[in-house]
Amino acid sequence: MNRAQQEAYRRDYAQAKKEGKPFFPYAIYKDHIVAILVFAGIIGMAIWQRVPVGPPVYTATSTFEPRPEWYFFFLFQMLKIFKNQNALVPVIMATFLVPNILMVLLVGTPFIDRRAERRISKRPFALSVAILVFIGMAWLTYQGETGATPTSGGAVTFTGITPGSSAAAGQTVFDTEGCTSCHMLKGAGGQVGPNLTTVGTKNLGVDWFVRHTKCPSCVTPGSQMPPFAGLTPTQLQDLGTFLNGLGTTYK
Ligand code: HEC
Known part of the structure; x- marks a missing residue:
């Protein structure tokens, strides 16, 4: 700001101060009215928009x-x-570094941008950053809503598995029994247990997988994997066929 602008600003400010109303009680009064309206809206919605009770926790x-x-x-x-x-x-990265860097930048904005100009139209840089952040958040929200969940194994496909085959049924068992919550297949799934994308290359045989699934610790002493003894013989056989071919027949 040059001298003339500075003086003009001081003049305007003194003028506004002379004519203006004090913060207390005028601004406080307006704040209260808005706060009461917002609360009334929330209370009203709580009364008229009943929240349905979902099924009991399983x-x-x-x-x-x-x-x-x-x-x-x-x-x-x-x-x-x-x-x-x-x-x-x-x-x-996602829950600590990136959000906190953005928060620090937000809190620091008045210290970084020390110009007196506060009109949005005169601050294209700040405005574009704010718009970009909003677009980024909206895009991520949309992706989070429509994208596949990390544990949904259904998105993973293997060549060599024909629909209706035993291996296809085995993959369905794998997806629906929650194996993906601990095991990765082609980059999707949990990391509690080993990645099973190429487990068939170990040449363990279908029977080994059937026995291991029914009682992991009987086959691998000390195994932390829970037993899936409730599966039917057909389901176990399908699952074993699927697992035994991973990385060899099914890629
Ligand atoms: C709670 C987590 C968890 C779940 C759920 C789980 N596993 Fe495991 N799995 C493990 C752990 C831990 C190991 C390593 C110990 C072992 O080999 O038994 C393992 C090992 C395995 C192995 C041996 C891998 C190797 O290279 O030797 C296979 C095969 C396997 N799991 C298949 C399955 C299948 C099929 C299911 C679903 C029916 C399943 N797992 C569900 C945790 C899990």
Whole structure:
């Protein structure tokens, strides 16, 4: 700002101060009216828009897909952007580093941009950054809403598996029994257990997989994998066929 602008600003400010109304009680009064209206709206919605009660919690589920409320989808989706073999990297990046850097920049804006100009039209840089952040959040929210969940194995396809075959049935068992929550297939799934994308190359045989699935610790002493003894013989056979071919017949 040059001298003339500075003086003009001081003049305007002194004028406004002389004519203006004090913060207390005028501004406080307006704040209260808006706050009361907002609260009345929330209370009104709570009274007239009843929240339905969902089904009781089923604690034995093995196919639960952990998904946040929609307004957290942008953070949830960011975890997938930083997807990495190491499970900690996405968590640190998406839930700590990136959001906190943005927050620090937001809090620091008045210190970084020290010009007196406050009209939005005169601040194209700040305006474009704000718009970009909003577009980014909207895009991530949309992706989080429509994208595949990390545990949904249905998105993974293997060549060599024909619809209706035993292996196809085995893959369905794999997806619906929640194996994906601990095991990866082609980059999708959990990381508690080993990645099974090429487990067939170990030449263990269908029978080994059947016995291991029924009672993992009987086959692999000390195994932390839960037993799936409730599967039918057909399901176990299909699952074994599917697993035994991974990386060899099914790629
Ligand atoms: C709670 C997590 C968890 C679930 C659910 C789970 N597993 Fe596992 N799985 C493990 C762990 C941990 C291991 C490593 C110990 C072992 O080999 O038994 C493992 C090992 C395996 C292995 C041996 C891999 C190898 O290279 O030797 C196979 C095959 C396997 N799981 C298949 C399955 C199938 C099929 C399902 C679903 C019916 C399933 N798992 C569900 C945790 C899990």
